[in-house]
Amino acid sequence: MAAPPSPQPRVMVLPFPAQGHVMPLMELSHRLVDHGFEVDFVNTDFNHDRVLKAMAAETGATATGIHMVSFPDGMGPDGDRTNIAMLSNGLPAAMLGPLEEMIRSKKIKWVIADVAMSWVLELAVTAGVRVGLFSTFSAAILALRLHVPKLIEDGILDECGAVTRNETIQLSSKMPPIDAAEIPWARMGSSPDRLRVFMKKVLKTNPAISLAATVICNTFEEIESGALDLVPNALPVGPLEAPLASSSSAAGQFWPEDATCLAWLDAQTRGSVIYVAFGSFTVLNAAHFKELADGLELSGRSFLWAVRPNFTDGVVGEGWLDAFQRRVEGKGLVVGWAPQQRVLAHPSVACFVSHCGWNSTMEGLRHGVPFLCWPYFADQFCNQSYVCNVWGTGVKLLADERGVVTKEEIKNKVEQLLSDKKIKARVAMWKQAACASIADGGSSHVNLLKLVNLLRKQ
C-alpha cells in the first residue's frame, strides 16, 4: 500500500494593504494551492471587505481555495488609507498580536511577507517561523534599496535619502544605469520629514533580506539578470498571472471587474484599441484628465479606458464624464475597473497607456502590448526607463512647459508607437521570453518549483 501523502505545511501570506501588493501575492498563493499547500491569506479588515464586496458584485465568482483571513489595520473607519506613511506606521502595532496568535493556533511554519511588511520578521524569529520575502517592485528597485548605504557613502544621497547629485547610478556592470532623478523616493514629492520616515524603512530592507530564507520577485531572469545578481537569495517567478477565467475574488481585487468590456473588445478590429489604465493609486488632476480624454478622442482610434471611482481629484465637474461617454459612444468605452490581464491578452488591443506600475509593466510585457508611458510617482519613472530605454517596448508621453501632456502629444505618440516596426518586433520578442520563462522548464517555472521545495522543508 502506498504511503499516505505527507501533509503540506501551512503558509501564511501577508501583503501590504494596497491593490498592487495584494494582487501579485494572491497570484502567487494560487500557484502554491496548485502545488497542494494550505494558504492563509491575510488582508486588513478594510481590504477584506472590499474584496468580498467585489466578489458579491460579480456573477460567477469562483471560490479561490485560499483561506481569507483579516485583521484590523490600526486606522479608524474613516482613516485616510491612501496616506501610505500613516497606514504603514500603524500596521505593526495593530497586526503583530493577531498574527502571533494565528501562527500559534494554526501551526504555521512559513510566512511569505511583502518586503513592505518585513517587520513581521521580528515575530517570526521568536515564533520559530521561516520567512520568505516577496518584492512587488522590479529587481532593479530592490537592488537600489539594498545599495542605499553605499549611495549615502558615495555622497549621491544625503543621510535623509535626498538626491544630492544628479548623475546616473551604475550598481553593477551588468545592470543598466539608473538616473538619480528616478530614485523612487526622490519622486515622492515628500517633505523632509516624510522622506526621513521612508528612509528609515528603506534602510531596514538590508537586515530584513539577510534574515529571510528567500526573496521572491515578480520578474524573470531574462529581463533583470544583472539586478537579480545583487539581491541575495532571489527567486524570480514572474510574470505572475491571475488564474485562468479569474474573477475579482480569485485575484483579490478591491473593485468589481467590468467584464462587459471583453465582449466589446471582441467586436473591435484586431490590433485597433488603445487601452488606458493607471492602476489603483494614481490620481489625475482635472487638467490632465480632460486632456487625456480629448487626446483619446483626437486620436480617432477606438479606446477602452479604466476610470476608477477615485481616479480624479474631484474637480472635473459633475456629469462631465457621462457627457464625454455619450460623445464618444461606439468609439470609446469607459469602465470603472477592467479585467486588465484579460484585456491585455485580447487581440483587439493595440497599445497600453499606462502609469508604469510594476504589475502593469509585467502584464503588458507578458502579453506583448507596446506602452505609452505616463508615470506619476515612486518606482514608475524607473519602470518607464526600462520600458523605453532598456527593453525598447514603448515611448514616453512628454509634458509641455505647463506640465501638461497635451491631446496632440497623445495623438502623435500613439501614431509614432503603432507605426514603429522595431518596437513591434521587440514587443513580440519579450512576450516570447516572458511566456517561455513561465512555461514548463522555463526559468520562472523552475524557480517556482525551487520555492515549493523550500516550503516543503519544515
Ligand code: UDP
Ligand atoms: N488593474 C486591474 N484593472 C484596472 C486597473 C488595474 O485589474 O482597471 C490591476 C492591474 O492588472 C495590476 C494592478 O491592478 O495588476 C495595478 O498594479 P500596478 O503595480 O500596475 O499599479 P499600482 O496600482 O500599484 O499603482
